[in-house]
Amino acid sequence: MRLFRTALCVATMVVALGAASAAETIRVGVLKYGTVNWELDAMTREGLDAKAGVEVEIVPFAGEDASNVALQAGSVDMIVSDWLWVSREREAGTDYTFMPYSTSVGSLMVAADSPVRALGDLKGKKIGVAGGPLDKNWLLVQAHAKDRAGIDLASEAEIVYGAPPLLMEKARSGELDAVLNYWHYAARLEAAGFRSLVSGTEAALAMGAKAPVAAIGWVFRESFAREHPGAIEGFREADRATKALLKTSDAAFEALKPLMKAEDEKTFQTLRARYRDGIPTRDAAAEEADAAALYEVLARIGGERLVGPGRTMAEGTYWMGAANGG
16 A cells, blocks of 8 residues: 555656646746736736746846847747737738737826816817827827817827826826826826826727727737747636736735835725726737727828838737637
């Protein structure tokens, strides 16, 4: 009996070691202080990557350009970016492709007691915009404002471009009449009593999307996916499991508090709620159809400086599995 137990123990150890050696490492490049770290921290802390047969290695970068360069150089296997960038890169000959990560987008925020109640009220007002003149949410908000209120925000309002944290503080101090900021800064303003005049999602729906579209996603090379199908599918499984955990578990968010850096409990709860709102619920094909429609709107407004030479979204921009690579 003792010999049988010993043999069984050895066999179990061999199986476990075999499973461990089978796990593929996937290097994910992210902004050092970006909100994507919340999910990756929960994923690795809970061992959801290991359960899906992959080992996620988080590679932090100081800026988006650095992570893009790292993907191009092969220093990382995956980054977070948007489908507009992926499409433009594909037009240039790369084989990057995109899996939706989050539909959370920025909002045009005003103070609770602001006299601004509609887009038309922004005429002559001072608006802060994060992301620059070619930010896709800003372009969609402009298109929506022109279509709905007949106002050209770029020429009929005073536009101030700047860094998201600076614009948030200027809004709080009353130096701006409105501010279009990234979702987590908008959530902080919401917690401080600001209200949303229009969100990027609302603008996108007005411009032809049927439901919220992922603003950013996991970006990797098709060639990497073909060579390491287990890594991509394992990561996708871990991504889904982590989102399911964060969607329902307040305890999982409590563990993320140090990363979230919320000023107070109300801000923490608002950030948690808006993160959950941004968890994608549609399949990639439905998202791709809406993204293609929005691409045409953006190409018309932003031109080649925004989208490059392509007038329609490049084929294969969204990852559909093995079909992408034939």
